[in-house]
Amino acid sequence: MKNNKLMFMLLMKWFAESIYFLEIIFITATSVLLLANNIFNVSTKTIHIVALVLLVVYVCIGLLLANRKNKFTMSVNYFKLIGALAYIVLITTLKGIVFDILTHPLVTLGIALPYVVAIALRNFSKGQINKIIFDDRHNANIRGRFDTVDNIKESMRSSIASSISHEFKGLTEIRDEKFRQDTEGNVAGMFKVLLKSGFWGLKHIPLTKVTLTFNLE
Numbered sequence: 001m002k003n004n005k006l007m008f009m010l011l012m013k014w015f016a017e018s019i020y021f022l023e024i025i026f027i028t029a030t031s032v033l034l035l036a037n038n039i040f041n042v043s044t045k046t047i048h049i050v051a052l053v054l055l056v057v058y059v060c061i062g063l064l065l066a067n068r069k070n071k072f073t074m075s076v077n078y079f080k081l082i083g084a085l086a087y088i089v090l091i092t093t094l095k096g097i098v099f100d101i102l103t104h105p106l107v108t109l110g111i112a113l114p115y116v117v118a119i120a121l122r123n124f125s126k127g128q129i130n131k132i133i134f135d136d137r138h139n140a141n142i143r144g145r146f147d148t149v150d151n152i153k154e155s156m157r158s159s160i161a162s163s164i165s166h167e168f169k170g171l172t173e174i175r176d177e178k179f180r181q182d183t184e185g186n187v188a189g190m191f192k193v194l195l196k197s198g199f200w201g202l203k204h205i206p207l208t209k210v211t212l213t214f215n216l217e
Contacts, residue, residue: 002132009129016118019115023118024080025084029087029091032084051089132165132168156187164193176189186214186215
C-alpha cells in the first residue's frame with residue numbers, strides 16, 4: 001500500500017516540477033520582454049536579435065564545457081535561461097494580434113497561475129514522500145567516529161538510514177551531495193535519499209534531500 005502511495009506521490013512531484021520549470025521559463029521571459037518593450041521602449045526586433053545572439057552564445061558555451069569536462073553537469077538554471085531566451089526569440093517573431101494576445105497582462109496572469117498550483121503540489125508531494133519513507137518516531141542521533149571527513153559523512157549517512165521506515169530500509173540508498181565543516185567544529189551535510197528501483201525499469205530515483213547540522217565539540 002505504501003509503495004503505491006509513494007509511486008503516486010513521485011508522479012505528482014515530477015508533474016509539479018515539470019510545470020514549475022516551464023512556468024519559470026514563461027514568467028522570466030515574459031517579464032523581460034514586457035520590461036524591455038513597454039518600460040524601456042526597446043523594439044521587438046532589437047529584443048529578438050539580442051535574445052538570439054545570447055541564445056547562440058550560451059548554447060555554444062554549454063557545449064564547449066560539456067565536451068571539455070567528462071563529469072560536467074549542466075545546471076537546471078542553465079536550461080531555464082536557455083528556455084527563456086528561446087521563448088523570447090520565438091514570441092518576438094510573432095507579429096500583430098498573436099503577439100498582443102500573448103503579452104496581454106490578463107493572458108499572462110492566466111498562463112502564470114499554474115505556477116502557484118505547481119508550488120503547492122510540489123510542496124505537498126515532498127511532504128507526503130517524507131512521511132512515507134521516514135519513521136516519525138525516530139530521533140536522528142549522529143553517532144560514530146568523527147576523526148576524519150569520511151567517518152563524519154558515514155556517521156551522518158547511518159543516522160539517516162536508521163530513520164528510514166522498516167518497509168523501505170532495503171529499498172533506499174543514501175548518497176552525500178554537499179558537505180561543509182568550519183574551524184569552530186560546525187558540520188553541515190546534504191544527502192540524497194534514492195529509491196534503488198522503481199517503476200518503468202527506472203533505478204536510483206531521487207526521493208528527497210536531507211540536511212543534517214551539528215557541532216563536533
